[in-house]
Amino acid sequence: MVEWQFTLLLLSNGLLIGLMYSLIALGFVLVYKATDAINFAQGEFVMIAGFVVAVALGAYGAPLWLAVPLGLAAMVAFGFGLERVMLRRLIGRPIIAVVMATIGLAAILRGVGPLTWGAETKPLVLPISDEPFILGPLFVPPIQLLGASVSIVFLGVFGWFFLKSRKGIAMRAIADSQQVAMAMGINVERYFALAWAMTGVVSALGGVIWGSMLGVDVHLSLVGFKVFPVVILGGLDSIPGAILGGLIVGVVENVAAGYVDPYVGGGTKDFAPYVLMILALMIRPYGIFGKRIIERV
């Protein structure tokens, strides 16, 4: 293969994978934007969704049209429930309380998932072919195309939701100031629950797509680690930021892996985004699209 073709392939792959990171990062951003909570269990949400769908398909032989909505419903319920039981009690506490709570939750989910559904890797088979599409010089696996399309659709839907819908405006108001939102009679807790439920939706979609690419076991939760570089690059509370951050991380890790891995024997993918993240923190701490604080002196 010629050099430019190789590079092009790395790029296109990176972009598609990147969009799938964006989708998962969207879950993180939704919650941060509306509730100020930093969810360190985002990857575990995806894993649990993957388990639910894979087990429904495999062990119970449910058809796909049933298994996927089931996964969605389960994750929405999970999001709601979590907000009710755990996170609501942490409102108004220092941010570190929520951080620690979600780190703890992540550990619990990593244990409970395999405990409930078995530790072995489960296949999550979607009725699409493995044969890559060949578009000129590019090879595109159908699952990546599907994943990227789902990501684009949902990023668009949630972007519209925040920007234009009545509930979206309320959520942004809450993000600006919870107390003032309350003074306007907005039921803040209800919107918190909604944000967690929306994260459930995104996690379920991520679980299906990533689960079908990687198989479902505890390692599926590792996709959560890609969220941090993505949101730091893009801005913790920005949906366009999640898209751009995802694309950057996808491309950087693919290109880095393509060129560096042959010399070092692999692993570049896992740390390259973090190098980028740390650079971003040093240079642009609020991310590319992050909300700047409006300050008057």
Add this chain to the structure above:
Amino acid sequence: MSAVSDDARPLLAVNSIEVIYDHVILVLKGVSLRVPEGGIVALLGANGAGKSTTLKSISGLLRTERGNVTKGTIEFRGQPIHRKDPAEVVKRGIVQVMEGRHVFEHLTVEENLLTGGYTRKNGHSARADLELVYGYFPRLAERRQVRAGYVSGGEQQMVAIGRALMARPRLMLLDEPSMGLAPILVQEIFEIVSRMNREAGVAVLLAEQNATMALRFAQYGYVMENGRIVLDGDARTIGENEDIKEFYLGLSGVGQRKSYRDVKHYRRRKRWLS
């Protein structure tokens, strides 16, 4: 205008409330006041007298600051409201405009206004309410698409008041609308508020340090000191009382403090990772 104290059933009645913050800090020590239907009542007093605490007790926002009404009652149109949460209080027709021009800075002016109408559900048109608000504040119509964080201080105060009006309240609690604004703007805003009061029939409870201005627009006034009401009466009587002028109303050096508070407020905004 003695309608205020004698009314059989006032719109709002605060009956000897006691307020404690953090379970130990006693801030209000038996405060009583009344606002008649459609009236404008001024609540005056120096820094720390307890004006904001009184308003927050009424709106229910007190609990977001770990405060509690431990004694007394608050009745709105004859119903007790001192145990209701803010959303419920807004639904019943009381809305508070908080001290310090709290707009949603990252929302546009129009989005800010829209959030004011969220408790109104059935058969109301947000459009019509917006037009009403723009009618009172034509300046906001011009700036409707601008982020509220970037409009002037006076315009932010207009956003805050207009947003409250979107809830179509019977009673508006205004906490120091004059804070940090030029006298000419204060005049403009107070005139709009009194127009709102006349035309839309919104009663107003106005907490102010700027007593001269407040008493010009109010019919009745209460003076607070150290968590108690120390004096009340007809606005004109209070305004002309020499002792009061000197002890409660003529406090100077307040201007400096105000601008300092403003700076503090904007500095306190949340920042992550810094």
